[in-house]
Amino acid sequence: MGSLITNEDDVKESKDAILYVNGVLKLLPDGLAHLTLLEYLRDVGLTGTKLGCGEGGCGACTVMVSYFDQNLKKCVHQAINACLAPLYSVEGMHVITVEGLGNRKFGLHPVQESLASRHGSQCGFCTPGFIMSMYALLRSSKTPPTEEQIEESLAGNLCRCTGYRPILDAFRVFAKTNDLLYTNGFVSLQESKDGEFICPSTGKPCSCGPNKETVKQADVCHNGYKAVSYNEIDGSSYTNKEIIFPPQLILRKSSYLRLNGFGGIKWHRPLSLKHVLELKSRNPDAKLVLGNTEVGIETRLKKIHYPVFIAVTHVPELNVLTVNDNGIEIGAGVRLSELQKFLKKLIEERPVYETSACKAITEQIKWFAGTQIRNVASVGGNICTASPISDLNPIWMASGAKFRIVEGKGNIRETFAEKFFLSYRKVDLGQNEILLSVFVPWTRKYEYVKEFKQAHRRDDDIALVNAGMRVFLEKRNEKWIVSDACIVYGGVGPVSLSAVKTNGHLTGKEWNKELLQDSLKILRQDILISEDAPGGMVEFRKSLTLSFFFKFFLWVSHQMDGQDSFKESVPVSHLSAIESFTRPSVMSSQDYEVVKQGTSVGSAEVHMSARLQVTGEAEYTDDTPMAPNGLHAAMILSKKPHARLVSIDDSGARSSPGFAGIFFSKDIPGAKFTGPVVEDEEVFASEIVTCVGQVIGVVVADTHENAKLAARKVNIEYEVLPAILSIKDAIKAKSFHPNTHRVLSKGDVELCFQSDECHKIIEGEVHIGGQEHFYLEPNSTFVWTMDGGNEVHMISSTQAPQKHQKYVAHVLGLPMSKVVCKVKRIGGGFGGKETRSAFFAAVAAVPAYLLDRPVKLTFDRDVDMMISGQRHSFLGKYKVGFTNEGKVLALDLEIYNNAGNSLDLSLAVLERAMFHSDNVYEIPHVRVNGNVCFTNYPSNTAFRGFGGPQGMLITENWIQRIAMEVKKSPEEIREMNFMSEGSILHFGQQVQDCTLHRLWDELKKSCNFLKVRSEVEEFNLKNRWKKRGVAMIPTKFGIAFTTKFMNQAGALVQVYTDGTVLVTHGGVEMGQGLHTKVAQIAASAFEISLSSVFISETSTDKVPNASPTAASASSDMYGAAVLDACKQIKARMDPIASLKKHTSFVELVNACYFERIDLSAHGFYIVPDIGFDWTTGKGNIFRYFTYGAAFAEVEIDTLTGDFHTRAADVILDLGFSINPAIDVGQIEGAFVQGIGWVALEELKWGDDAHKWIPPGCLFTCGPGNYKIPSVNDVPFKFKVSLLKDAPNDKAVHSSKAVGEPPFFLASSVFFAIKDAIIAARAESGSHGWFPLDNPATPERIRMACADDFTAPFAKADFRPKLSV
């Protein structure tokens, strides 16, 4: 190709790299090629952009980049992940971060204002990312986006706290607006026939209307918040607040960049293809880079070093998108979002039959990663990575695409996509060749291309199996014959695999059922997956290959339906196999009463940090500026689950760049062991390691990267010892933590089983997998010394500052009075930062103390997930006796939890599981035995619900089984066995103030259970391959720490002479709104406005000996302690107040001050009337119970295991809510987190079930392969109600605790899934009970829907592998 054009300017080297950040010009110095945009932004103090994962999977780092497209002559605005963008990749662009939108001093941007005021932030760590995704969508849209577009644009942003509903509601105001509805006045006029509120923003029913009961003041949409008009933020008409695109960048010409980075890295950005080829010839090992979404993972997570990068983003020849008579040519550099836009337009313009392949590509891109990734990821990057699970490669191959390849001299050759992929991540490209473009031919009449993909989670997830399929039919002799076919699968081997035999078999045959059946048989031999194949799930993956082909057959037949002589019309009931998934936008409602107590208690106040969070001004531990002599720490971690440490060679680390110190067990100045209950955990392993990820030592260096590099250079020799890697292994080896066997009993189980009353007995096992906390802010601690080490201070991300103080003092050998821990807020905890964070603080404290220098230890996401413990997996073995009617008589239960290598809180977790193992049922005879298993895994720990959900899930499993045995619905069995007022529980506590029956009845009415059930049955009769299911689940959650002494709380209240009040208490604000509720209590106590009360931080030097913020009890306890302090101050003020000489609180305060009255008080509270004796197994372990119930309706695709929650209706009794908005937020957040636990999130460990993972290692250690719910997993209809008129006299202001109780209610989704599977199995003749382990992932759903496609690979009672 002699025509490659380069002009002089293209190769004129420049080091003048610039960037605009929030409208300000920044000169980018040479030497930073190793940095990401995120690192740069945070280094220059823009810490609003967060690091949640560093792998493009969470969206916390989202920023908007804008550049001037010289071809289109317009500005392009895009959301991208700053964590994967190399700094120099945005050279010449404008980056807007959350700080560039608005702030509290100069005003919030409407997007920020809306999110803050609509309760869209809790811990706030994800919030800047959401703001930026929404902002970029608005800036890049010519017209207001639709609600669907808004939801789609947020798929790459994860939130672990809110359950997404309030975020969607907040952003919905920016969607297309029907102005008429706004002008129509009052809410009452805007109700649909069903009485649902109609949103002026969308014209559809929505949740932004007033709560029906009591919020009477709201007369327009959005509870009185003025909806923001789209024009206010229209990207084309900037308001004065909006940062404009810098005009200098419009005129600026890009130049060839040649820059350097740490470690000898070279960064080239050529401007022409010729120059790329020259550079490539000169540097054969150079890495081409575009979006860096693959290369970034390789360099940062897999630690691969590439010395030379050639960034080809600015090369015009690689960015072509052209159309000719034969098809389309797509430049290798074209971004996926650009391609999608282009194809969508083509599909509208070209004849339908020509664009079958184009449609398949656009449909597949829809489910390809999130918006931020699609905005930068290139076609060529995806192809050349040659990932076996690439979503697009099977389609290129199937559709007969050709790849055009250019070599160093400019010569071009073509190859079929089918021939391009040679072996695992190896492609047909010579060292001096690059991919130039892809040519996709138009499809012909009767030629069809279809895409398939099944992942763990529908959105932003890589495929488990995907496929591209093409068939070309021709009519010959009145028959439709396959003239050509190509079936290609991804995720079934080391490369995308063409089913060669099947393709051959199809060709020349008539398209009919016989061909289908024969092809399915051949496919089984064509696609072979070995038992030990990486990724596991072999039976599922094989079944999917058949399911996809069956779907393809039906789909093509449906396309052909009506054609002359075509006989294979698809039965109506089978259409369910091929209907594509479309998601309606979320409709939700929140129903509660407002019981106002004083000035603030009872009001739906906005989270006190909300406005700081939406502007990025809220500071988290890692945002704390580093002191000039500060150091970063990295841990040296065990690579073996159980081994003797033979030798440690740290010479490599010592000579590593920036090294400042390395410390092992021998260096610890104080105690070498710690632990919250028993001190069984070595700070640094000295001789034996008992899990992968155990800390052996710590390295400190000048930068985080250097510390990690040095830690990697420590060589450790191990002598491997046998490891226990499951509960079953532990039971077999009798490997239990010492003194952890527990028994609870009531009545006589054995006698009952033998009695005539007991008509049936069932026995079974329930397997429950663990769950990762996935708080968005990873563990982080910053420790420094004062007075030469006489005092130690730290700021930590923890739920338990007192534990940090205690562990650090203990390990350094200091008195606790000299150690201070402060916490302003944390980016989520959910139990994961209750004890484990303290251990890591002790690790960081050792170098800080010994070197007398500040040390920051912030975990990478993978390290956090691998070593900091999770929700316990459980094994439950039950034996249950019941009557023919379904009345439960006796329960004999053995439960085991997987504690890992130290006791931590595992015994208390087990105990709570035992206390909750009756859920809400009256069982006359109960015996529960519990054991805590020692295994060679990192220590598992607290997680929302603390064992309670696992205990209740075991119960609901056998309840559901009884229902099948006696042929009744599970709901009937539940109702029949409900406990009631006065019932005595199996641990001796009497049930009081039981609102269970009320809740259940209200829920039944609200969700219209009987009607929905009959509609579901009708749907199931009509649809063979999609099934729906429903379930109603009750819950009762005990409130109190089950360790009595922990039920105490302290607070400090200080009133200042300007009438403002500073409250400090022992609880930590982790997003749950604790500070807001507690401040409301103080405001009501003093009868002042909430804005006069401030809570700055939690600090061990203000309130001593505080229990961790946990057990849902913090509002109860700290609210009461603050109230106590307020009352003391008020009592002191009373004599002055009674004089009635003041007209305001500030006057009263001043009057008191002049009378020398102490305006500071320490408040204290102990939870009364609790106590339990394990020797008798009886007592009042809980102060009271929070009751709730939930309904869920789901739909499953029985062929793939895909599912979605069509509706969820949740009701809780929260007494008189202190803040209903916050409580609703807790319920929604817990419910969606619970959906993750029951249906999405599966931890895969290297154990017997997963031999392809190294023993004891965690495979699912990042958002890439551990899937928490995303915005698109929110139930389509999501209703949350609080029980009305139900005061609770056992807690402050008659409220009830909320944090943990709703979590278990998400099991309604699990049991609705099971209900749907029962309907599916019935179609294949399987009517008996079957096990379904938790989580019910697509794999478990698909395999349980046993049918002809699973039968060749697994029996109907097949139980997919699970790490337990």
Ligand SMILES: Cc1cc2nc3c(=O)[nH]c(=O)nc-3n(C[C@H](O)[C@H](O)[C@H](O)COP(=O)(O)OP(=O)(O)OC[C@H]3O[C@@H](n4cnc5c(N)ncnc54)[C@H](O)[C@@H]3O)c2cc1C
């Ligand atoms: C969070 C996340 C989600 C993802 N989701 C999906 C998904 O759903 N489906 C899926 O298939 N993939 C997914 N990926 C993988 C990845 O995003 C894609 O493969 C993407 O298309 C890669 O494009 P890129 O421009 O970022 O490649 P880069 O990382 O820039 O480059 C990738 C490789 O291609 C080479 N290369 C690029 N262009 C050329 C060329 N013209 N000639 C020769 N070699 C070239 C590079 O040298 C490099 O080796 C995901 C990745 C992340 C991080």
Ligand code: FES
């Ligand atoms: S930090 Fe960038 S996506 Fe998670």
Ligand code: FES
């Ligand atoms: S508010 Fe979204 S992660 Fe906490």
